Amino acid sequence: MSSDQLKAHLEFFGELGVDGIRREPEWRGRSGADSSTTSGAEDLVPVFSSADAALKAIREDLGDCTRCKLHTLGRKQIVFGVGNPNADLMFVGEAPGADEDIQGEPFVGRAGQLLTKIIEAIGLTRSDVYIANVIKCRPPGNRNPEPDEVEQCEPFLFRQIDTIKPKVIVALGKFAAQCLLRTGDPITRLRNYIGDQGWWSKEAEERLVAECKENVDKGVEEYLAIPPPRPESMFDHLFETLPPALAWQRKKVAGR
Secondary structure (H helix, E strand, O other): OOOHHHHHHHHHHHHOOOOOOOHHHHHHHHOOOOOOOOOOHHOOOOOOHHHHHHHHHHHHHHHHOOOOOHHHOOOOOOOOOEEHHHHHHEEEEOOOOOHHHHHHHOOOOHHHHHHHHHHHHOOOHHOOOEEOOOOOOOOHOOOOOHHHHHHHHHHHHHHHHHHOOOOOOEEEOHHHHHHHHHOOOHHHHOOOOOEEEEOHHHHHHHHOOOOOOOOHHHHHHHHHHOOOOHHHHHHHHHHHOOOOHHHHHHHHOOOO
């Protein structure tokens, strides 16, 4: 190491708040450890070449999970997540259902078909977004996740979020919203809530509303182009997930 490199090295640590070094021999190794036999590999933080590689590493860490009781209660497989590892939009649900447990992919049953329609209604496909659940294993009988199950599983969800770094996360259901927002508020109070978790801004909210309005306008035009009688379900799906700021759009086709 040259003197210039050493100087740059010390300046870097100075910026981190390190104001000096210790020259005593005992400070050159770990306490209680033989530096000649300790590789230090356990302290290395892995660096991945892509978000996809990082997600695969998280899945490997999860393994054939036995951290909670769900692995003894009939789960067929772990349902990790699916979609674009660099997605701007991420959907987080509660837990896999029967169809998801069989196929190993989140939101492929009836609720998943509706979610796919909603995603397509805003001009995207499932491959453009990322979809995951708080719980990675199906609870028996599709019962609600229990606190100890959420506690064991949510760290993997947060690692997924930290890797993907989505601009917007949509919580699908009570448990997903409560987990993400760290709240016990009922779903009736949380519905249509846009939260600020440090990465949200007023500009982002205005942009999202504008994009929603543009897509709703397009959807309304397509809806009105259908000869009567028009499918009621299509109308409901078009509006049921929109923020209150766009509720006036429903009046536009109220006389359908």
